[in-house]
Amino acid sequence: MEPFTPRQNAVLECALQLLVAGGERALTTAGLARAANCSKESLYKWFGDRDGLLAAMITYQASKVRTPGPRESIPTLDDFSRSLVVFAEDLMGVLGGDVSLALNRLAIGQADRDGAQLGALVREHGRLPIETRARALLELGRRHGYLKFSDTHEAYETLYGLIVRDNHVRMLLGESPADLSEDRPRRARLAISQFFRLFGHGAQDIE
Amino acid sequence: MEPFTPRQNAVLECALQLLVAGGERALTTAGLARAANCSKESLYKWFGDRDGLLAAMITYQASKVRTPGPRESIPTLDDFSRSLVVFAEDLMGVLGGDVSLALNRLAIGQADRDGAQLGALVREHGRLPIETRARALLELGRRHGYLKFSDTHEAYETLYGLIVRDNHVRMLLGESPADLSEDRPRRARLAISQFFRLFGHGAQDIE
DNA sequence: AAAACAATGTACCGTACGGTACGGTTCCCG
């Protein structure tokens, strides 16, 4: 199921650009055909209809991110907390990226039609990979005695909440990511520090 | 600045119903005129244009919520933590409500045009009241020695993150609120318990 | 009672966009 030909990928990339630049209403089939130097007929042959195109854009964008394979070496507590901080920074960076914001806006704007197919796609391809990466990290920490929790999902949700807070929705509503990501590393460290106070084994206090 | 006449309020209420039922594309000027038994001409006279109508819907909806005045009696720790739990439940209830979800979807879907005016409206009328209520609560707790923090905004954001996690965005993406609000009171208590472990004065452990 | 105003509903206009059809060009394969 390698999904698309290189040509189609180029067109999808172009579509993403259009979407980021001008929002959904800037992404018309005619406009995309013009910008990508392809014909509308090809668009419809490849993607079926406009909704198919949108879905393809999401899966294409998802195919670009590579989840870093877990390095299963034995980490020190410092190593481990550092990789949590890296995860937090990565998460903030992804959610604040313009392509991610544009696609999330797109999916949310259509969440009332078609049984929210786009929303399901975003959840499946966008959020699930992040969650699995985080869960692996959390369970690694637990295995080494750095963390203590019973329900991995519960711990993950708490971690997510501490990192993201309501920044994601505010960015989706149009607040400038710059205003929100002031000193991103500091916010990442703070979130992880709080997380350790909730789920750390002893009374570890990093920072 | 009492904004609208009763007749206009009725029309706006009708518009909200349409929006909730069918999403943005179900909210056409002709459709609203038919559903509300008014003329398109009146719509344009009252609200200027379609965007004005959308903005009016947001401010109208915001005008319906009344922030409960702070009862400034001296609360026990139990009272206080209970009102935090109530706040958490209220917050989850509001964010999961269908009108709130529909309006947030609407504003997010248009966040790329007009400098995100609708998004700014939602932030101002929807989120700011919640924040002020929470801040009052938090500072009350600090004044009575139940909480300990230096930056109220920081504490508020943490509280928000612990309560909401990523549930809001997932609901916006179309995930059924029912799936997410399983046992809302339990989740509220859990969030407040975690909050106390981070910001409580001693090592209070409710629950 | 007459005039002024407000509101309804219908009809209309222009446009923008999704989707289709078609002629012309390039490229591959036999």
Next chain:
DNA sequence: CGGGAACCGTACCGTACGGTACATTGTTTT
């Protein structure tokens, strides 16, 4: 070389919707 597939560009169609005009009816004011 010849035939066919894929594709580009353009032109076209139908429709849906935002916005305007107008004729009619009801309501207030003087």
